[in-house]
Amino acid sequence: MTDADRIRVFVWGIGNPGRRDDGLGAGLVRRIEDAAPAHVRCEANYQLNIEDAYDIAGADAVVFVDASRDAVPPYEFTRIRPSQNISFTTHALDAASVLALCEEITGRCPAAFMLAIRGYEWDIGEGLSESARDGLEKAHRFLLGVLGEASVGAMERLQTGRPARATTT
Numbered sequence: 001m002t003d004a005d006r007i008r009v010f011v012w013g014i015g016n017p018g019r020r021d022d023g024l025g026a027g028l029v030r031r032i033e034d035a036a037p038a039h040v041r042c043e044a045n046y047q048l049n050i051e052d053a054y055d056i057a058g059a060d061a062v063v064f065v066d067a068s069r070d071a072v073p074p075y076e077f078t079r080i081r082p083s084q085n086i087s088f089t090t091h092a093l094d095a096a097s098v099l100a101l102c103e104e105i106t107g108r109c110p111a112a113f114m115l116a117i118r119g120y121e122w123d124i125g126e127g128l129s130e131s132a133r134d135g136l137e138k139a140h141r142f143l144l145g146v147l148g149e150a151s152v153g154a155m156e157r158l159q160t161g162r163p164a165r166a167t168t169t
Helices: 020-035 052-056 095-106 130-148 152-158
Strands: 009-014 040-045 061-068 075-080 111-118
Touching: 009 020, 009 052, 009 130, 020 040, 020 061, 020 111, 020 130, 052 095, 061 095, 061 130, 075 095, 075 130, 095 111, 111 130
Parallel strands: 009 040, 009 061, 061 111
Antiparallel strands: 075 111
16 A cells, blocks of 8 residues: 555544543543554544534544443444534534534535443543453554554445444453
8 A cells, every 4th residue: 555545544532531431532542643654643632622623624534532431342433424413512512513513614524433432430530440441452453453554445444334343352
């Protein structure tokens, strides 16, 4: 695969490391940054903001990474699409709304995915639960594989909308 075949991927971690497993998104992004190929840009923040729509506009694909109370352990990887109902507060904006804003403001929207890592403990405090650490490891290996194959063809295969679930082995 040549550099011309690679697509620009933005990996965006969401969450608060001061709320235990809520820090999974930011934790995974820090790990991805250390090994990220040149075509991958990484960012992490406590929450998504309106301005983030501009940041993702230049990417061909964006992977949002967040902790989830509901994901099938250890993680789920699904295609997401722009929301038709853009709503936000000063506290939070969801990924689908950021995509819709991106499309409205810039006229384009990258292919987008959510990597939801199962979290278990949400109290104030530092450090991940043991189960969350295990999910983080598995999600890290999975995402590195996805990013390593970040060609137009590989992302099109992911765009089928079928959830990718990790095996628990």
